[in-house]
Amino acid sequence: MIIFAWNCRGLGQASAIRDLRAPIHSSKPDCLILMETKVNVASMSRIVGNMDFSNHVYVPPIGLSGGFCVAWKDSIDMEPITLSKNIISLLVFSKSGVPWRLSAIYGSPKYTAKRAFWNSLSSEADRFPGAWLLLGDFNGICSRHDRSSNCRLDGGSRIICEALDNLVMISIPSSGFFYTWSNRKYGRQRVNSCIDRGVANEDWWRLFPNAKLQLLPQTSSDHHPQVLSCFGQNVYAKRPFRFEAA
Numbered sequence: 178m179i180i181f182a183w184n185c186r187g188l189g190q191a192s193a194i195r196d197l198r199a200p201i202h203s204s205k206p207d208c209l210i211l212m213e214t215k216v217n218v219a220s221m222s223r224i225v226g227n228m229d230f231s232n233h234v235y236v237p238p239i240g241l242s243g244g245f246c247v248a249w250k251d252s253i254d255m256e257p258i259t260l261s262k263n264i265i266s267l268l269v270f271s272k273s274g275v276p277w278r279l280s281a282i283y284g285s286p287k288y289t290a291k292r293a294f295w296n297s298l299s300s301e302a303d304r305f306p307g308a309w310l311l312l313g314d315f316n317g318i319c320s321r322h323d324r325s326s327n328c329r330l331d332g333g334s335r336i337i338c339e340a341l342d343n344l345v346m347i348s349i350p351s352s353g354f355f356y357t358w359s360n361r362k363y364g365r366q367r368v369n370s371c372i373d374r375g376v377a378n379e380d381w382w383r384l385f386p387n388a389k390l391q392l393l394p395q396t397s398s399d400h401h402p403q404v405l406s407c408f409g410q411n412v413y414a415k416r417p418f419r420f421e422a423a
Contacts, residue, residue, distance in 0.1 A: 214244030284316030
């Protein structure tokens, strides 16, 4: 199974749709996660339908911000179980016969909302135990090395680190680029951060020990697209990456 995830920063322009179509064509994903689409329900249905994704769930934007979609092809058996502006969770019924959970993440940049959301994941873990993958825009760093300025973690980032550590999540190794977002400025004003990522628990890693995450080049968005291959190159996380909480 191949999953494509991208904070696209709007799909209202034809150029943005072209920037989406090109990597979709080359990576041939079975599942598509799109954040900050900024288009209405009808437009979103048309966009994913034109790319041969027959099924989708969508949280439309509020005003000029938001828009969160997960779409998948008929070759994948998925069942939505949680739908909100920050998380879309689905059960994936794999050919191995062991279902697992995919949670697309669109993290809030606001501190109060961030704390409420990440704390709520503990209850979701209790309701649906088993293999679990989190993938998307977490909107926060998990280590001081995840930002080019090598800064200390702020309160919001510590909330994310503590939540992932409590859930015993293991970072999925990535290739292509290290940073996933930039402010697109030059010289000393440029800031690069790793705020998009994929993490999974040990049960999920037992199902997919060779999973690999690839970051594609930036195009119209300031975020790099992510492509996760569950049966990728022979990459194995020998030990968990522990998220800094201080």
